[in-house]
Amino acid sequence: MALIDLRRRIRSVDNTKQITKTMEMVAAAKIKRAQNRIEAARPYALTMMEVLENIGERVSVGQHPLLEVRSEIKHTVVILLSSDRGLCGAFNTNVIRKAEKLIKSEKAEGTKVSVYGIGKKGINYFKYTGNEFIGEIRDISDKPTFQDAKEIAEDLINRYIDKSIDKGVLVFNQFKSAMEQTAIEHVLLPIKKESVKSDDVEVSADYAFEPSDNAVLDQLLPTYIEALIYRSLMESAASEHGARRTAMKSATDNATDMIGHLTRSLNRARQALITQEISEIVGGAEAMAD
Amino acid sequence: MADKSLTCEIITPEKPVYQGEVEMLIAPGSDGELGILPLHSPLVTTLKTGEVRLRYNGEWDYVAITGGYLEVNEDKAIVLADDAEISSKIDTEKLKIEKKEIEEKIASLDHQHEEFFEATIKLEHIENKLRVAGKTKDKS
Numbered sequence A: 001m002a003l004i005d006l007r008r009r010i011r012s013v014d015n016t017k018q019i020t021k022t023m024e025m026v027a028a029a030k031i032k033r034a035q036n037r038i039e040a041a042r043p044y045a046l047t048m049m050e051v052l053e054n055i056g057e058r059v060s061v062g063q064h065p066l067l068e069v070r071s072e073i074k075h076t077v078v079i080l081l082s083s084d085r086g087l088c089g090a091f092n093t094n095v096i097r098k099a100e101k102l103i104k105s106e107k108a109e110g111t112k113v114s115v116y117g118i119g120k121k122g123i124n125y126f127k128y129t130g131n132e133f134i135g136e137i138r139d140i141s142d143k144p145t146f147q148d149a150k151e152i153a154e155d156l157i158n159r160y161i162d163k164s165i166d167k168g169v170l171v172f173n174q175f176k177s178a179m180e181q182t183a184i185e186h187v188l189l190p191i192k193k194e195s196v197k198s199d200d201v202e203v204s205a206d207y208a209f210e211p212s213d214n215a216v217l218d219q220l221l222p223t224y225i226e227a228l229i230y231r232s233l234m235e236s237a238a239s240e241h242g243a244r245r246t247a248m249k250s251a252t253d254n255a256t257d258m259i260g261h262l263t264r265s266l267n268r269a270r271q272a273l274i275t276q277e278i279s280e281i282v283g284g285a286e287a288m289a290d
Numbered sequence B: 001m002a003d004k005s006l007t008c009e010i011i012t013p014e015k016p017v018y019q020g021e022v023e024m025l026i027a028p029g030s031d032g033e034l035g036i037l038p039l040h041s042p043l044v045t046t047l048k049t050g051e052v053r054l055r056y057n058g059e060w061d062y063v064a065i066t067g068g069y070l071e072v073n074e075d076k077a078i079v080l081a082d083d084a085e086i087s088s089k090i091d092t093e094k095l096k097i098e099k100k101e102i103e104e105k106i107a108s109l110d111h112q113h114e115e116f117f118e119a120t121i122k123l124e125h126i127e128n129k130l131r132v133a134g135k136t137k138d139k140s
Helices: A003-058 A091-108 A120-128 A146-161 A213-289 B092-108 B114-133
Strands: A075-081 A112-118 A132-137 A167-175 A181-189 A208-210 B006-011 B016-022 B024-029 B032-036 B043-047 B050-056 B059-073 B076-086
Touching: A003 A167, A003 A213, A003 B006, A003 B016, A003 B043, A003 B059, A003 B076, A075 A091, A075 A120, A075 A146, A075 A213, A091 A112, A091 A120, A091 A167, A091 A181, A091 A213, A112 A120, A112 A146, A120 A132, A132 A146, A146 A181, A146 A213, A146 B076, A167 A213, A181 A213, A208 A213, A213 B043, A213 B059, B006 B024, B016 B050, B016 B076, B024 B043, B024 B059, B032 B059, B050 B114, B059 B114, B076 B114, B092 B114
Parallel strands: A075 A112, A075 A167, A112 A132, A208 B043, B006 B076
Antiparallel strands: A167 A181, B006 B016, B024 B032, B024 B050, B043 B059, B050 B059, B059 B076
């Protein structure tokens, strides 16, 4: 390759490297913030679980529509949490693959499956493969709020209660650490009885419920769904930043390697050119001497 | 009783908002306001949008809350609210702008519209916050 071409390639790779390096640093800062948000949400979730378990001990939880397991499941909704932007490695591929597997197995049992898509990437993919949608939400994956979670929860709960859906499954990337994210599925609806009534909770006190235990339960179960969705949204956001950081780090490393190789080729080519010039001069001078 | 106090926590899904020892707490229960003093019997109740009043050292603190629950157990009162803000930290300027936007939206919507209902609730929440924001620590 000519010298000028090599120089041009090096410059271009260097520019890319600067971009990926910046994105890596931005993602690293965002992971921290997303992690803090998950931490900040923990007290609420824990206290709510405690209250819920306390109520579960007192009322016969079997009757509540959100706890009822339907014998025949006709319509399943897959709630897919993906990202709005790319350049985040296998982040979207992982959840999409997981969701696809789930859809396939549900369909094999003769169940109708719809998608509730959150994040452009997932929506685009399942639109392309021709799946039915009951909800689409874009541009919240970066910074989900509780209000977002509440709206999604309300929509799903209404559909569940009027029996147009019989099952809801969340598919999202769980945030294990900044380096590790795993795609998981979690049954959202119906609510598992164990999450309300567990054997190892000791009823610490005999609570009085106002207006009544059932009225509190009626309000608390939807809140439980909201909190669960909120948590998944945040885990997914943190995972997205984690995945992006990892992807951008390897891109930066690759760019560094590539610049190394190119620089070496450049030096070799330059050296060869000089050597050739010298031998030409020497050859010329010898020819003249005779 | 004077030396008894109650630990109060106000938590929203997004962050814990308040934690401290109080002498008394008044919350907007769905069946009417209720006051909680130390040594109250265990209780769980749903809350309406409104204000939680907290008293310590003879001063009242106000916290605007949007829906939620109150759990009282032993010497601990926990408020789980969808949204909560301490009166002194409420950004009234920002809320006034939001209020205007919502009011315009309501005016432009059909009464049967789904969003109309949502917007009215949102307006109610904003008005609640603005009302509470006006209250500062008073002696009582």
